[in-house]
Amino acid sequence: MASTPPICDFGWKARDFRLPATDGRIYGLGDLRGEKGTVLVFICNHCPYVIAITARLVRDAKDLQKAGFGVAAICSNDAAEYPEDSFANMKLFAAKNGFPFPYLHDESQKVARDYGAVCTPDFFGFDGRDGLQYRGRLDESRKEAVPGARRDLYEAMMEVARTGEGPRDQISAMGCSIKWKPGNW
Template structure:
């Protein structure tokens, strides 16, 4: 059953983070990926069919917009105990296989996902040059087993507006996908 993202208020300053990049094995912080044009923070995971459905186009969009000064970062917060296919090693393998042009970070404690109020994958947050939230929504209208083409229209529209110095459309559609696999309260304490 797909979940829809909740509305983090537009204008919210991007919460800081410092997480393990599963490809480089280095800690990557918000400051490391922030751009003076636009910064895209994406909550992803390996196994979700909604993520898998858009992944090729997402890599293409990231490659295209990074040429324009936009920075991207993917974060997976799924509990690797209940979803082993979303563990750091598997994340590394997927990032290399798909040639991710962005860091793919593991939020082991799930605190970053909670701070961003992320609830599903994929979920997209676009921050402006001042690191204020300008867009929080879906990649586009495509879903698995639908005839809607994967275009990245929602994300592209937000980025194009920011790059042109215009306001991002206020009517933003929430991200829809698999719910983040949260740790049980006991696991979170351990």
């Protein structure tokens, strides 16, 4: 089922966490933070919306990292009900797609709840002081790439780098709903 997150709550402060990543390390928010800010994206391995944007997400993540942003992805789906989103499969997905960023496993789903994540993909762009400045989409593509689509996430984060603030007009991401464990939402 497709879900759409709410629009940006400007200035909302990023919550800290400690999560294992597919590269064998444990990361907290401070380990991921870039000089200009941080981008966190909730994804999973099986969602057609995520699969459709993965190559462009990797491209934009590399460009954002060069511009001074930290980038990480988080999978919070219930792997018991959706085994394709297991930690072992996350490792395969990250390797297959050449992730240049940590891919974190939120097995308890606490981080997804703390952030109010709704769908996969769900993008959170923070400034250098951990204030939320972007809660929009990667670009206008949904389940299929739109040729020449404006790079909404990238352009918004470049605006954050220049001005310290994200654009006031943002279009929500759309994707599959987070697969919650029974009683977790």
